[in-house]
Amino acid sequence: xxxxxxxxxxxxxxxxxxxxxxxxxxxxxxxxxxxxxxxxxxxxxxxxxxxxxxxxxxxxxxxxxxxxxxxxxxxxxxxxxxxxxxxxxxxxxxxxxxxxxxxxxxxxxxxxxxxxxxxxxxxxxxxxxxxxxxxxxxxxxxxxxxxxxxxxxxxxxxxxxxxxxxxxxxxxxxxxxxxxxxxxxxxxxxxxxxxxxxxxxxxxxxxxxxxxxxxxxxxxxxxxxxxxxxxxxxxxxxxxxxxxxxxxxxxxxxxxxxxxxxxxxxxxxxxxxxxxxxxxxxxxxxxxxxxxxxxxxxxxxx
Amino acid sequence: xxxxxxxxxxxxxxxxxxxxxxxxxxxxxxxxxxxxxxxxxxxxxxxxxxxxxxxxxxxxxxxxxxxxxxxxxxxxxxxxxxxxxxxxxxxxxxxxxxxxxxxxxxxxxxxxxxxxxxxxxxxxxxxxxxxxxxxxxxxxxxxxxxxxxxxxxxxxxxxxxxxxxxxxxxxxxxxxxxxxxxxxxxxxxxxxxxxxxxxxxxxxxxxxxxxxxxxxxxxxxxxxxxxxxxxxxxxxxxxxxxxxxxxxxxxxxxxxxxxxxxxxxxxxxxxxxxxxxxxxxxxxxxxxxxxxxxxxxxxxxx
DNA sequence: AATCATTAATGTCATTTAGACAATAATAAA
DNA sequence: TTTATTATTGTCTAAATGACATTAATGATT
Numbered sequence: 001x002x003x004x005x006x007x008x009x010x011x012x013x014x015x016x017x018x019x020x021x022x023x024x025x026x027x028x029x030x031x032x033x034x035x036x037x038x039x040x041x042x043x044x045x046x047x048x049x050x051x052x053x054x055x056x057x058x059x060x061x062x063x064x065x066x067x068x069x070x071x072x073x074x075x076x077x078x079x080x081x082x083x084x085x086x087x088x089x090x091x092x093x094x095x096x097x098x099x100x101x102x103x104x105x106x107x108x109x110x111x112x113x114x115x116x117x118x119x120x121x122x123x124x125x126x127x128x129x130x131x132x133x134x135x136x137x138x139x140x141x142x143x144x145x146x147x148x149x150x151x152x153x154x155x156x157x158x159x160x161x162x163x164x165x166x167x168x169x170x171x172x173x174x175x176x177x178x179x180x181x182x183x184x185x186x187x188x189x190x191x192x193x194x195x196x197x198x199x200x201x202x203x204x205x206x207x208x209x210x211x212x213x214x215x216x217x218x219x220x221x222x223x224x225x226x227x228x229x230x231x232x233x234x235x236x237x238x239x240x241x242x243x244x245x246x247x248x249x250x251x252x253x254x255x256x257x258x259x260x261x262x263x264x265x266x267x268x269x270x271x272x273x274x275x276x277x278x279x280x281x282x283x284x285x286x287x288x289x290x291x292x293x294x295x296x297x298x299x300x301x302x
Numbered sequence: 303x304x305x306x307x308x309x310x311x312x313x314x315x316x317x318x319x320x321x322x323x324x325x326x327x328x329x330x331x332x333x334x335x336x337x338x339x340x341x342x343x344x345x346x347x348x349x350x351x352x353x354x355x356x357x358x359x360x361x362x363x364x365x366x367x368x369x370x371x372x373x374x375x376x377x378x379x380x381x382x383x384x385x386x387x388x389x390x391x392x393x394x395x396x397x398x399x400x401x402x403x404x405x406x407x408x409x410x411x412x413x414x415x416x417x418x419x420x421x422x423x424x425x426x427x428x429x430x431x432x433x434x435x436x437x438x439x440x441x442x443x444x445x446x447x448x449x450x451x452x453x454x455x456x457x458x459x460x461x462x463x464x465x466x467x468x469x470x471x472x473x474x475x476x477x478x479x480x481x482x483x484x485x486x487x488x489x490x491x492x493x494x495x496x497x498x499x500x501x502x503x504x505x506x507x508x509x510x511x512x513x514x515x516x517x518x519x520x521x522x523x524x525x526x527x528x529x530x531x532x533x534x535x536x537x538x539x540x541x542x543x544x545x546x547x548x549x550x551x552x553x554x555x556x557x558x559x560x561x562x563x564x565x566x567x568x569x570x571x572x573x574x575x576x577x578x579x580x581x582x583x584x585x586x587x588x589x590x591x592x593x594x595x596x597x598x599x600x601x602x603x604x
Numbered sequence: 605a606a607t608c609a610t611t612a613a614t615g616t617c618a619t620t621t622a623g624a625c626a627a628t629a630a631t632a633a634a
Numbered sequence: 635t636t637t638a639t640t641a642t643t644g645t646c647t648a649a650a651t652g653a654c655a656t657t658a659a660t661g662a663t664t
Binding site: 002018019020029030033035036038051052055056193 | 640
């Protein structure tokens with residue numbers, strides 16, 4: 001029995017909930033799928049699926065088995081890919097998941113050059129601040145705010161992710177320039193909504209962390225809108241410096257220096273990290289993308 | 303092409319270094335192995351093995367591929383085992399690796415009862431202080447001094463692993479009873495040789511760690527011999543309390559109370575841990591062994 | 605250097621296994 | 635109750651694997 005084929009059929013049936021659909025996606029008759037899975041069940045001595053003519057349900061043990069073999073199938077495919085592309089030019093689909101702000105401002109502009117340089121690599125970039133099922137089956141590269149999930153995943157620090165505080169000249173003229181945290185309660189704040197909620201303003205006074213969030217003038221997960229609001233003089237904004245530097249240089253925004261410093265977390269070493277599975281670095285498309293991103297982003301000097 | 307079969311053949315050829323031997327272990331002609339691997343290489347578009355009639359060498363990419371697919375094969379087998387044994391009685395081979403001292407004094411006596419209770423589980427216990435390739439392919443359960451290698455491995459604390467200091471009454475009569483670390487340089491020590499070298503005596507004085515190891519009267523990785531030497535009055539011995547309690551109760555050894563306390567590492571939370579792969583807990587033989595060991599060892603009250 | 609023994613590869617045939625296609629049975633929806 | 639969809643089963647065909655004998659290559663032995 002070709003167990004591997006049976007497993008692929010089984011996985012697809014679980015995912016589609018249908019023998020017919022699974023069969024279609026492999027371009028074989030449904031009867032073949034039915035027979036292979038029946039073989040598999042017989043050889044395992046357990047029933048994996050509860051069939052009725054209209055619905056296919058998975059059994060408890062079938063579900064457990066599916067979760068394990070699905071991972072195995074993905075890894076086998078990755079191993080095959082490693083061998084197939086070994087010492088060849090970068091080619092294939094490259095799925096990148098990135099934080100929205102970083103993606104818009106830094107990643108997407110950079111990847112145009114990448115696409116020209118490696119035309120056979122088809123980019124599939126998705127921007128989201130949610131933390132993805134990271135580098136398991138759905139993503140080749142992920143860019144996230146600092147954390148290193150486990151030892152099989154390599155995390156390269158692309159840049160610092162220091163937050164700075166800014167406001168428009170017009171705002172400061174009207175409301176004054178705050179220089180210490182206690183001033184902030186008299187101001188208005190613009191807040192970035194992370195998946196975990198709006199990012200607060202924190203600062204450390206007398207070795208104790210305090211929240212010094214000002215009344216809200218606006219909250220959004222859309223960084224560009226927040227910046228526009230800040231430029232329009234609606235309030236004080238705290239965001240990563242790589243998203244604000246251009247507006248400071250142009251004079252549209254002015255950086256505020258509040259002592260003690262404002263932060264958005266008690267954690268000190270914030271950074272933007274590039275994440276990928278260690279053992280896949282030898283796949284050419286992965287290798288060139290990692291090398292390219294690390295080089296280009298670091299030479300931006302944030 | 304039945305890739306899975308090809309992978310099994312390939313893995314065996316790598317391990318044995320011979321098509322003929324690999325073929326024998328599967329009870330098929332060598333020609334079959336040759337063809338399957340040729341198929342595999344063709345489908346991958348790379349050569350995995352360098353053949354000559356006498357020696358089979360693995361290519362660089364073949365080696366990488368082998369390392370990855372070998373892990374995949376092991377995991378697939380484990381997944382199959384999970385399904386096959388689901389809701390059945392505990393059965394099969396159970397490989398346990400344990401530290402020597404713990405194995406001799408605690409594990410082996412306990413497992414006699416286990417064997418009677420679960421006669422269909424064939425025990426394969428190996429004692430070694432080396433840290434094994436833990437719970438990957440060669441061991442189902444491992445018992446080790448405190449560490450938790452990664453997130454897929456469950457580590458249950460079986461007992462404390464506190465080291466205590468003892469000596470024979472005759473030794474103390476002759477050399478006096480040390481009560482503080484500075485006294486030790488005038489004494490003789492018996493030292494356990496771990497794989498990393500003889501365990502030193504450390505203590506914390508004025509927030510600084512100092513080594514206060516006494517001149518050696520004996521060094522061995524054989525705990526029983528060290529205990530005998532101590533009973534014979536050869537020197538002071540520091541070992542886990544579960545290995546010494548019996549001799550203290552019988553009066554053959556006397557526990558010394560040195561302040562500040564002696565340790566063998568600067569780490570505070572020493573323990574004996576039972577390690578196994580989380581996802582295998584549902585395999586009956588694993589489950590009953592884990593439950594049995596945790597219950598029995600904990601009720602010993604160390 | 606020539607021979608020998610071992611080992612992997614190849615050719616050919618038999619057997620096993622998967623797929624194609626039609627027919628059947630079961631069931632949810634109309 | 636009827637209808638449409640879906641999984642299963644039967645039968646035949648095609649493909650893949652194994653068996654066995656033979657060949658080619660190579661390291662060891664004389």
